[in-house]
Amino acid sequence: MTTRRAEQRDATRERIVEAALEAFAEKGFRGASTRDIANRAGTNQGLITYHFQSKDALWRAAADRIIGLLQKELGEHLAGLEFANPRERRREAIRAYVRFAAAHPELFRLMVDEGKNSEERMKWLVDTHLKPMYERFMPEAGASDTGLDASMLAHAYYVMAGAGSLIFAVAPECRRLTGLDPATRTTIETHADFVARLLVP
Amino acid sequence: MTTRRAEQRDATRERIVEAALEAFAEKGFRGASTRDIANRAGTNQGLITYHFQSKDALWRAAADRIIGLLQKELGEHLAGLEFANPRERRREAIRAYVRFAAAHPELFRLMVDEGKNSEERMKWLVDTHLKPMYERFMPEAGASDTGLDASMLAHAYYVMAGAGSLIFAVAPECRRLTGLDPATRTTIETHADFVARLLVP
DNA sequence: GTCTATAATTAGATAGAC
DNA sequence: GTCTATCTAATTATAGAC
Numbered sequence: 402m403t404t405r406r407a408e409q410r411d412a413t414r415e416r417i418v419e420a421a422l423e424a425f426a427e428k429g430f431r432g433a434s435t436r437d438i439a440n441r442a443g444t445n446q447g448l449i450t451y452h453f454q455s456k457d458a459l460w461r462a463a464a465d466r467i468i469g470l471l472q473k474e475l476g477e478h479l480a481g482l483e484f485a486n487p488r489e490r491r492r493e494a495i496r497a498y499v500r501f502a503a504a505h506p507e508l509f510r511l512m513v514d515e516g517k518n519s520e521e522r523m524k525w526l527v528d529t530h531l532k533p534m535y536e537r538f539m540p541e542a543g544a545s546d547t548g549l550d551a552s553m554l555a556h557a558y559y560v561m562a563g564a565g566s567l568i569f570a571v572a573p574e575c576r577r578l579t580g581l582d583p584a585t586r587t588t589i590e591t592h593a594d595f596v597a598r599l600l601v602p
Numbered sequence: 603m604t605t606r607r608a609e610q611r612d613a614t615r616e617r618i619v620e621a622a623l624e625a626f627a628e629k630g631f632r633g634a635s636t637r638d639i640a641n642r643a644g645t646n647q648g649l650i651t652y653h654f655q656s657k658d659a660l661w662r663a664a665a666d667r668i669i670g671l672l673q674k675e676l677g678e679h680l681a682g683l684e685f686a687n688p689r690e691r692r693r694e695a696i697r698a699y700v701r702f703a704a705a706h707p708e709l710f711r712l713m714v715d716e717g718k719n720s721e722e723r724m725k726w727l728v729d730t731h732l733k734p735m736y737e738r739f740m741p742e743a744g745a746s747d748t749g750l751d752a753s754m755l756a757h758a759y760y761v762m763a764g765a766g767s768l769i770f771a772v773a774p775e776c777r778r779l780t781g782l783d784p785a786t787r788t789t790i791e792t793h794a795d796f797v798a799r800l801l802v803p
Numbered sequence: 804g805t806c807t808a809t810a811a812t813t814a815g816a817t818a819g820a821c
Numbered sequence: 822g823t824c825t826a827t828c829t830a831a832t833t834a835t836a837g838a839c
Contacts (some may be wrong), residue, residue, distance in 0.1 A: 432633055434725075437826095446806095450833080512772065516771070517777030531775070531779050554780075555791075558768035560793075560800070562764075564760075573718065573720040574717030577729075579736070595761065610804065634827075637813085637814080637815090646823075647824095656815080
């Protein structure tokens with residue numbers, strides 16, 4: 402049963418996790434302060450320790466959130482493509498990933514920020530989320546007709562993730578460097594199709 | 603004239619810049635502390651403010667250093683390929699970039715850490731280093747026979763940078779996720795050739 | 804549940820001894 | 822030049838009022 406108090410509790414937690422995801426992606430785990438997160442969420446720092454026990458636990462909640470979004474959006478999109486031919490289906494899966502990277506650059510920022518070191522957060526992220534997703538989606542991506550062995554699959558994974566996400570993850574830099582705005586609809590679609598056709602010619 | 607004192611001064615500055623590049627790439631600008639940098643350099647925090655006026659100035663010195671290495675190594679390598687045929691020359695340029703990204707993952711880490719926001723460091727990096735390099739190298743990379751217009755050049759740039767660097771920038775994650783060690787010679791060469799042939803078929 | 808107040812650390816920058 | 826000591830401000834986590 403959801404009392405009014407429980408509803409507000411969930412709403413507050415939600416706002417804090419949302420703000421935390423933004424802040425962690427923007428400034429990195431160490432660079433983001435719980436005070437700043439509380440301000441973005443329109444509340445105070447004490448509440449963060451109340452709802453989440455520590456900054457680390459809050460980070461995990463933020464990671465859960467963005468990974469959950471990825472699984473939901475990619476899963477839904479791919480479900481509608483069951484009967485497309487395998488090559489076009491792989492292309493469309495890549496396009497869907499690129500669109501997600503454009504809509505949620507926080508994912509890539511979080512991955513790079515944590516993946517470069519060997520701290521507990523990285524290990525937790527790999528073991529809890531990345532490995533299950535990798536083992537579920539990648540064998541399909543590198544289906545038998547592509548002739549990719551397991552090690553080439555790893556190369557292909559990081560090529561797709563890097564090629565598909567970087568331009569959106571460093572959008573402010575891209576605007577200043579090239580004049581191209583990664584946030585526009587045509588830029589996103591052009592990039593998605595570019596990467597998809599590159600990886601599935 | 604180089605007195606003994608001036609020599610030691612330069613050596614100390616050098617050690618600090620080296621340590622700073624490591625630390626900034628590892629923990630991000632905000633996450634890296636000047637005390638930690640001083641420790642890595644085998645000296646103390648006070649010296650950093652003496653040699654560099656501020657943490658920001660130290661960061662710029664670290665950025666100068668990694669960009670200098672990139673220009674030196676890429677320039678030397680490309681100079682030896684003046685007369686190769688254009689397609690193979692472009693491939694080899696991409697391979698050279700990937701090898702650099704493998705040897706110096708700090709570059710990509712720094713770029714993502716700064717490129718995602720609009721702070722002064724990003725603007726300085728783009729205006730001082732990235733824009734000149736981009737305008738010098740990229741028109742050649744997308745030579746007339748590739749049929750890339752200016753906006754596709756921007757897409758190609760971020761595809762190459764992301765595809766060529768990510769696996770090395772998040773090496774600890776890659777090891778845990780895929781079992782593949784990005785630091786080995788064959789992994790580097792396989793990745794370099796993979797990206798080169800992808801972008802120049 | 805939510806907030807304010809505060810304790811204990813740690814940060815960058817400064818001052819001064821050597 | 823190099824180092825230690827210190828200042829001011831910001832950090833996470835905690836305690837307690839409401």
